[in-house]
Amino acid sequence: GNSVTQMEGPVTLSEEAFLTINCTYTATGYPSLFWYVQYPGEGLQLLLKATKADDKGSNKGFEATYRKETTSFHLEKGSVQVSDSAVYFCALSENYGQNFVFGPGTRLSVLP
Amino acid sequence: EPEVTQTPSHQVTQMGQEVILRCVPISNHLYFYWYRQILGQKVEFLVSFYNNEISEKSEIFDDQFSVERPDGSNFTLKIRSTKLEDSAMYFCASKVSAENTGELFFGEGSRLTVL
Numbered sequence: 001g002n003s004v005t006q007m008e009g010p011v012t013l014s015e016e017a018f019l020t021i022n023c024t025y026t027a028t029g030y031p032s033l034f035w036y037v038q039y040p041g042e043g044l045q046l047l048l049k050a051t052k053a054d055d056k057g058s059n060k061g062f063e064a065t066y067r068k069e070t071t072s073f074h075l076e077k078g079s080v081q082v083s084d085s086a087v088y089f090c091a092l093s094e095n096y097g098q099n100f101v102f103g104p105g106t107r108l109s110v111l112p
Numbered sequence: 113e114p115e116v117t118q119t120p121s122h123q124v125t126q127m128g129q130e131v132i133l134r135c136v137p138i139s140n141h142l143y144f145y146w147y148r149q150i151l152g153q154k155v156e157f158l159v160s161f162y163n164n165e166i167s168e169k170s171e172i173f174d175d176q177f178s179v180e181r182p183d184g185s186n187f188t189l190k191i192r193s194t195k196l197e198d199s200a201m202y203f204c205a206s207k208v209s210a211e212n213t214g215e216l217f218f219g220e221g222s223r224l225t226v227l
Contacts (some may be wrong), residue, residue, distance in 0.1 A: 044155070044218040045204055049176055051213040061131045089155060093212040099145060100157040100216055 001029045004103035006090045011085045013080055021075040021106045023064075023090035031094035033057075033066055033073040038087045038105070047075075047088070080110045114138045118219035119205050125194055126227055132190045134198065135204030142211045143207040144187045146179065148172070148200040155203070161187065162210075194226045 006023040015093070015096060025031065035047040048057030053068035062077045073090060090103040117136045125131050141158050145157040159169040161179055178190045187206075191198055198218040201223050 034215065036218075043220040044216075046215045046217075049213075049215060071189075093214075099157045099160050101157070102147075104154040 002092060003029070004090050004092055004095055004101055006088075006103035006106055007031045008104050010107040010109060012111065014084055014111050016079045016100060018037040019075070019077040019080045019084075019108065021088055021090075021108070022076065023073045023103060025071050025073065025090070027071075027092055027094050030093050032091040033064070034064070034091040034093065034100070035064055035075050036091055036102075038089065040086070044089065063088050069107070077084075079109070082110045082112050084108060085110045113177050114217075115155070116204055116217050116219035118202075118222050119124075120222055121220065122223040122225070124225045124227065127196055128193050131191045131194055131198075133191075133202050133204075133224070133225060135146055135187045135189070135219055136185050137187055137206030138208070139206065141206035141208050141217070143167075143210060146166070146189045147203045147205060147218075149203065149221075150200045155196040158189070158202075159161055166190070191224075194224075199224055199226045 003026045034049045037047045038043040038044050044045040048059040050057040050066035056065045057079045064073050064075045087105045087107045089105045093100050119134045144161040147155050149155045157170050159173045160167045176192045180188050201221045203221045204219045207214050
């Protein structure tokens with residue numbers, strides 16, 4: 001079946017540090033890939049997505065590139081802020097009308 | 113901006129009681145979902161719903177769970193006889209179409225505490 005693996009953290013960084021959160025997936029077909037973010041006490045919000053190989057999703061300074069050859073969708077940001085502290089979920093969606101599969105989430109804490 | 117709304121935001125119940133969690137998906141969306149997240153753990157799929165019937169459900173979604181779209185706007189999750197392990201945050205989500213490129217829009221969640 002489909003699955004998503006991501007580094008579970010927690011990840012603690014200083015403000016302005018470079019962030020990478022690794023995500024790899026297993027899928028039977030050709031999925032779309034997503035990063036969702038969950039701020040403390042809130043629901044999940046879409047951060048970015050990519051729907052085909054070599055697409056780069058970007059938003060709020062975050063980027064991720066759909067790498068079909070390595071089945072990866074790593075999240076990066078060049079300079080994190082305290083306000084980026086949250087849990088980040090990598091997810092995939094495949095097949096017509098089927099559900100999303102989420103990774104276990106990576107908690108990021110950014111210290112001032 | 114349209115959003116998915118959920119009520120209640122927090123419910124405390126005794127073990128064995130019935131609970132109904134309510135959701136109002138985004139109005140032009142056709143696909144509806146319930147997920148749950150036990151505190152600090154992964155987001156788990158429970159059920160998807162389309163055209164007034166369940167399209168997929170997970171192993172978690174046993175006979176104690178049911179979903180319903182009683183009118184044109186609400187989408188409910190019922191837990192018939194709650195257990196301690198049902199304590200979790202329950203998220204409703206909706207999607208405009210079946211295309212796998214579309215995003216899921218999530219509500220803020222309903223926290224269920226079973227005592």
